[in-house]
Amino acid sequence: MPAAVEFRSVSRHFGPTTAPIKAVDGVDLTIAEGAFFAMLGPSGSGKTTCLRLISGFESPTAGEICIFGENVSNTPPHLRNVNTVFQDYALFPHMNVRDNVAYGLMVKGMARAQRYAKAEEMLALVHLDAYGSRKPGQLSGGQRQRVALARALVNEPKVLLLDEPLGALDLKLREAMQDELKSLQKRLGITFVFVTHDQHEALSMADSLAVFNEGKIAQIGTPAEIYAQPKTRFVADFVGSSNVLPPALTQSLGGPAKWSSLRPETLHLDPAGPLQGTVTSLRYLGSGHRIAITTQGQDIAAILPTGTELPEPGQQIRLSFPANALHIMDQA
Amino acid sequence: MTAILPAKSLADRLTTLFWRKPNLLLALLITPPLLWLGVIYLGSLAALLLQSFYSIDEFSGMVVREFTLKTYGELLRPQNYDIILRTLLMSAAVTLGSAILAFPIAYYAARYAKGRWKAVFYLGIMLPLWSSYLVKVYAWKLILAKEGILTWAATQTHTNFVLDAALALPGIGGNSLSTSYIGMFLVFTYVWLPYMILPMQAALERVPTSMLEASQDLGATKAQTFRTVILPLAMPGIIAGSIFTFSLTMGDYIIPQIVGNSANFIGMAVYQLQGTAGNTPLAAAFAVIPIVIMLIYLSLAKRAGAFDAL
Ligand SMILES: Nc1ncnc2c1ncn2[C@@H]1O[C@H](COP(=O)(O)OP(=O)(O)O)[C@@H](O)[C@H]1O
Numbered sequence: 322m323p324a325a326v327e328f329r330s331v332s333r334h335f336g337p338t339t340a341p342i343k344a345v346d347g348v349d350l351t352i353a354e355g356a357f358f359a360m361l362g363p364s365g366s367g368k369t370t371c372l373r374l375i376s377g378f379e380s381p382t383a384g385e386i387c388i389f390g391e392n393v394s395n396t397p398p399h400l401r402n403v404n405t406v407f408q409d410y411a412l413f414p415h416m417n418v419r420d421n422v423a424y425g426l427m428v429k430g431m432a433r434a435q436r437y438a439k440a441e442e443m444l445a446l447v448h449l450d451a452y453g454s455r456k457p458g459q460l461s462g463g464q465r466q467r468v469a470l471a472r473a474l475v476n477e478p479k480v481l482l483l484d485e486p487l488g489a490l491d492l493k494l495r496e497a498m499q500d501e502l503k504s505l506q507k508r509l510g511i512t513f514v515f516v517t518h519d520q521h522e523a524l525s526m527a528d529s530l531a532v533f534n535e536g537k538i539a540q541i542g543t544p545a546e547i548y549a550q551p552k553t554r555f556v557a558d559f560v561g562s563s564n565v566l567p568p569a570l571t572q573s574l575g576g577p578a579k580w581s582s583l584r585p586e587t588l589h590l591d592p593a594g595p596l597q598g599t600v601t602s603l604r605y606l607g608s609g610h611r612i613a614i615t616t617q618g619q620d621i622a623a624i625l626p627t628g629t630e631l632p633e634p635g636q637q638i639r640l641s642f643p644a645n646a647l648h649i650m651d652q653a
Numbered sequence: 654m655t656a657i658l659p660a661k662s663l664a665d666r667l668t669t670l671f672w673r674k675p676n677l678l679l680a681l682l683i684t685p686p687l688l689w690l691g692v693i694y695l696g697s698l699a700a701l702l703l704q705s706f707y708s709i710d711e712f713s714g715m716v717v718r719e720f721t722l723k724t725y726g727e728l729l730r731p732q733n734y735d736i737i738l739r740t741l742l743m744s745a746a747v748t749l750g751s752a753i754l755a756f757p758i759a760y761y762a763a764r765y766a767k768g769r770w771k772a773v774f775y776l777g778i779m780l781p782l783w784s785s786y787l788v789k790v791y792a793w794k795l796i797l798a799k800e801g802i803l804t805w806a807a808t809q810t811h812t813n814f815v816l817d818a819a820l821a822l823p824g825i826g827g828n829s830l831s832t833s834y835i836g837m838f839l840v841f842t843y844v845w846l847p848y849m850i851l852p853m854q855a856a857l858e859r860v861p862t863s864m865l866e867a868s869q870d871l872g873a874t875k876a877q878t879f880r881t882v883i884l885p886l887a888m889p890g891i892i893a894g895s896i897f898t899f900s901l902t903m904g905d906y907i908i909p910q911i912v913g914n915s916a917n918f919i920g921m922a923v924y925q926l927q928g929t930a931g932n933t934p935l936a937a938a939f940a941v942i943p944i945v946i947m948l949i950y951l952s953l954a955k956r957a958g959a960f961d962a963l
Pocket residue numbers: 335336342343344345362363364365366367368369370371
């Protein structure tokens with residue numbers, strides 16, 4: 322069975338060839354059918370460009386892209402069986418919600434009664450049954466987001482692309498939508514490609530994810546792999562703000578002379594611990610406290626559960642961690 | 654004890670007052686222009702309207718200041734009715750012609766022109782507006798004349814037959830372009846085109862690229878995107894532009910005098926009636942027509958959903 326989406330050494334460079342902006346640079350990627358795939362990375366790392374390469378609004382400057390085994394290099398966006406939920410939703414302001422949702426069916430020539438019935442079905446799916454006659458301008462951000470989702474899904478795409486779809490929503494709504502998106506994806510079995518810069522979102526929603534850095538994929542794997550075994554310093558730092566230890570420090574903790582990562586939540590206070598340092602800050606997180614210590618010129622963060630007796634800033638303390646918590650990275 | 658806040662100057666006191674009562678500043682700023690708009694602008698319009706309900710005494714030539722609909726009745730006389738119809742048709746044609754010409758230009762300027770090219774675009778649109786209207790019209794008369802450059806160019810390229818065919822058209826043709834309705838249409842379209850392009854371009858510029866991409870993403874071809882997304886979203890700008898071209902053509906009294914077959918137009922009629930003939934009421938009644946037509950036009954446009962995108 323072919324992969325839903327496949328990138329073969331795909332690059333998309335902008336600007337002059339002498340000094341190109343390498344938005345996407347030599348990306349190899351395979352997204353399995355039915356997967357919830359996340360693209361995670363800081364702003365400007367090339368996530369949106371990757372998505373636009375799939376939808377057809379950008380063409381690769383090198384490499385090729387296949388959708389369900391078919392090379393789509395010469396297929397314009399309107400002929401690809403792929404739909405997008407845009408970052409700004411891009412709802413048509415002059416049409417009501419029902420016409421917005423039915424738009425894809427309308428341009429394909431479906432009769433009015435039939436397409437309206439389908440649109441209403443989709444609106445029910447996103448809990449907006451009663452809103453068909455409203456204009457997008459009369460909806461809240463979360464409702465608009467659902468309309469955008471329904472408008473894309475009504476076309477029964479093989480792949481749904483979502484570009485930071487929850488970015489504009491407040492925290493509570495975002496969490497509700499995360500659950501809803503996830504269960505919707507499970508139910509419909511459509512391949513989702515989900516772009517986000519929020520590592521929690523990516524880790525909690527995706528079946529597998531790619532971490533982007535400067536147009537390249539830094540690591541690709543399941544959330545558990547990415548979280549527990551970051552391959553590079555960048556991944557360790559970006560996904561879950563791990564402590565990144567230089568080779569000398571790794572060695573002093575009994576490891577090889579390589580870069581390593583150490584999760585803040587694996588550290589605990591221990592008078593006999595191997596990590597000694599001065600407490601520089603103390604921050605209340607709600608679920609616990611985050612303390613930072615300096616050791617050998619390196620800042621190390623630890624998350625202590627509520628109930629722990631807390632040290633004072635300036636105090637010398639020692640920390641220890643389980644033997645398997647120190648993760649040695651292959652690459653710098 | 655020293656004061657925490659520094660002593661207030663008069664200016665500080667004033668700005669504090671405006672800060673505490675923001676409406677006061679607004680009122681001060683807006684009253685003069687409102688007075689201008691209300692009294693001078695709308696007031697004179699009301700006076701015009703009033704005039705149109707008076708009539709003229711046919712023997713003395715004096716204005717009778719009594720309410721009557723007689724003057725409006727006169728508009729229905731065949732020669733007056735012809736003037737109205739002629740002006741209306743010309744205005745509609747000029748508006749349509751301008752819209753068709755302006756759209757690609759405005760679209761290019763809004764979507765593709767960047768930096769220097771944008772400046773070139775604005776200059777290109779505005780430059781003709783900076784020169785005298787009369788100079789432009791006379792220049793066009795020369796261009797369109799029988800001995801003018803257009804005829805010459807047609808002769809050189811052996812395309813006289815096109816010109817001749819156009820001039821042979823019944824009703825709108827004529828002896829030469831400069832004495833035909835076709836010529837008048839060309840001149841009107843030329844002088845009012847910027848007024849169509851600019852609002853159109855402003856409307857198109859407000860259409861986000863993602864809207865067009867969304868349409869394509871949902872399977873629409875370019876033509877479908879144009880018809881169902883771009884055109885409706887640009888409609889308020891097109892209507893704004895057409896208000897300009899339509900009403901400017903309806904009220905113009907110079908171009909029909911210089912170009913064309915000296916058939917009468919509303920603007921010319923108003924000019925003659927209130928000048929030489931001294932029939933101010935009929936002139937006022939004529940002047941009311943463009944207003945009424947514009948109101949009908951706008952309400953039809955609104956009914957058709959032209960302002961849905963606003
Ligand atoms: N059309 C374009 N022209 C020039 N540079 C672009 C264009 N689109 C994207 N870029 C550049 O490519 C890089 C990646 O952009 P993008 O894919 O939008 O990143 P992300 O979505 O991860 O924030 C950025 O540096 C951006 O400035």
